[in-house]
Amino acid sequence: MEQIVEDTAVELLRISATELPGDVLEGLRRARERTEGVLGRSQLENILRNVEIAGERSLPMCQDTGVISFFVRLGDGFPIRSRLREILVRATRRATEEVPLRPNAVDLFEGNTGDNVGRNGYVPHLYIDLVEGDKLELIAMPKGGGSSNVAALGMLKPGVGLRGVKAFVIEAVASAGSLGCPPYLVGVGVGGGEDICMYLAKRALLRPVGERNPDPRVAALEEELLEKVNELGIGVMGLGEGPTAYDLHIEVAARHPASLPVGVVISCWALRHAEAVISKDGEVTIRRVL
Amino acid sequence: MEYHLETPVEEGVLRRLRVGDLVFLSGTIVTARDEAHRKALEIHERGGRLPLDLRGGGVYHCGPVMRRVGGEWRVVAAGPTTSARMEIFEDRFIEAFRPAMIIGKGGMGERTTRACERFGCVYGYLTGGAAVLAADGIRRVRAVYWLEELGMPECLWVFEVEDFGPMLITIDSHGDNLTEEVRKRVMEKKERILKALR
Incomplete structure (x- = not known):
């Protein structure tokens, strides 16, 4: 055994190392379809061709x-x-x-x-x-390492509320810019503690692409933030064209009354x-x- | 415009390249990441010499996966790493060793842009993570230096390349920097989004 x-x-x-999960691949294909600029589109074509060859030859x-x-x-x-x-x-x-x-x-x-x-x-x-x-x-x-380096932890003051949580996530993705190989899947953990929110953010990356949090309030927050981070216009590989993120997942835990922990864990396109x-x-x- | 260049690339040729051009490179490129940049500059500042000449060649921000088959090193995967980490060294590195191209992903900042303008160098952007595509342009491993001391990802791998690319020029030798322009636009946009946030 x-x-x-x-x-x-x-x-x-x-x-x-050598194959992408089907939902991730599908997310990247959809990203290619909706990228109009030739710079962004050619980068996505390189990515998809690279994945195809890696699979065929069983190479990372x-x-x-x-x-x-x-x-x-x-x-x-x-x-x-x-x-x-x-x-x-x-x-x-x-x-x-x-x-x-x-x-x-x-x-x-x-x-x-x-x-x-x-x-x-x-x-x-x-x-x-x-x-x-x-x-x-x-x-x-x-x-x-590239996308791990752009993770962010915020121990916010509870007074900033949900608006503060949103602002922190938008700031984190904006700072990540081109550094973590976008388009990204953004994982967000809210609540728990300084360790728990980071764990939840990482765990959120494992949820299938396109699937929303079962709580409709969290799901709405996911939709809103996904739209906002894409408005930033970082684009594929930070070249300003195509999507910045192909999905955004949020997991939530209860928090201490004095803390509002927010974790942002970002995955490169190769989730x-x-x-x-x-x-x-x-x-x-x-x-x-x- | 699309260019197929050979190393050593002459400055006159290099100066023709503009942001948005595509380059395929043949000849010699050498991998160098954080540790290799630091070590090379230390040697230079002590008045020493590197084990190889970088003038007119490509310096590749890459920590490859290599495999030894028989007595020979083979490339398994060799995509670009995040160049921004080398921003603290690159202007001095370009001045000291005069490479023609810095190759990586994610783009670089103002200091590198100024060094490219002053000394005649460009930045070639490879698709991040596309390690198999990049490795396809590498014909063979010519030499390896500092492997023992720095380890597989950080040492100097000297690659013979053929039509290595496509690399998108995002920093040219005329002061233009595409990813820096995008970054500035993103920061402005962010301020507007945050202001309107409820």
Whole structure:
């Protein structure tokens, strides 16, 4: 069973580096259709052609194969528990060799570790959710440095209200400008605390493109902010043409009365992730959107 | 206009390029990111020499994925990295080593624009993240320097390229900078959006 989980994780890392999820691809295709300017349109054509060739040759679509996170939903009856971390670390090392991935884990004192694994068990990062049932659901998500560098955290004063939240998100995307490879998917987390809102913002990136938050008030906020960040006119690759963002997702948590935390996590056009479900008997289903 | 150029690119040719032109480059380009810029400038300031001549060539902001097959290095993926991080070095780098093209993504700022104007250099914008397209123009790896010390993404990879591109000229040698103009428009627009926000 350990081998099955390890092999599956290697496969997910390979898929996420070399193929885009169907909903992301569709979002980029729609972006191309509505881009009139020749500069923006040609950039989107380069992007889509690049993705196509990467898929055909099974090569990483971007040389920045990111820092790796795994989102795990671990069922009560699944036979592996605490060994999971070690298995996923092994899978990361193997994928770095086999795909190959660029070594992106740099130690504070020792330099690049060479295998995408860092000290103290933090990289690759595991987000673990304990759930009912006997399955293991595994999502591999590499995230590149360029778009991670333009993330923003705001510990706003509650007095600024919803208007302050909107202003913070618009400011964050405007500051990101061309630096994180637009068109973007913008993830926003509101509430919780300084760590929770950032986690929610990152998690929001995993929601399928085009799907709205089930709360109609949050959904309306998503629509409004998506329209506003596109009005900024950053455009594809920051060249001023075509969409700045192809979607914007918001997740909300309760907050402390004295705090209004807002997290903005931005993904480059290459929003990469891959998902699999493993049954307790070791049957593996790789989920592909569309 | 579309240009197919060969390194070393002469200044006269370079000065013809304008913002919005497309360039395909053949010859030699060398990767250099944050650490390589810092190290190269330190060597220059001490009066030392780089292991290779950059004059008239392309300097590529790129940390590639490489693989060793037999005794030979092969390119797996080699798209551009965010050039803005090199803005703190690039004007001194251009002055010291006189490359013809700085190649990257995201664009660069005022200091680089002034250095391009003064010393005759342009900025070629490659589609960010399009690592496989970029790698297609790389024919072979001619040499690698500082690999041991700086690691795979940060060291100097010397690539022989053929029709490498297309690169969109977003900074020319006449003081024009396309992404800077867009950035200024975005900031003005942002002020208007924030003012109207409810």
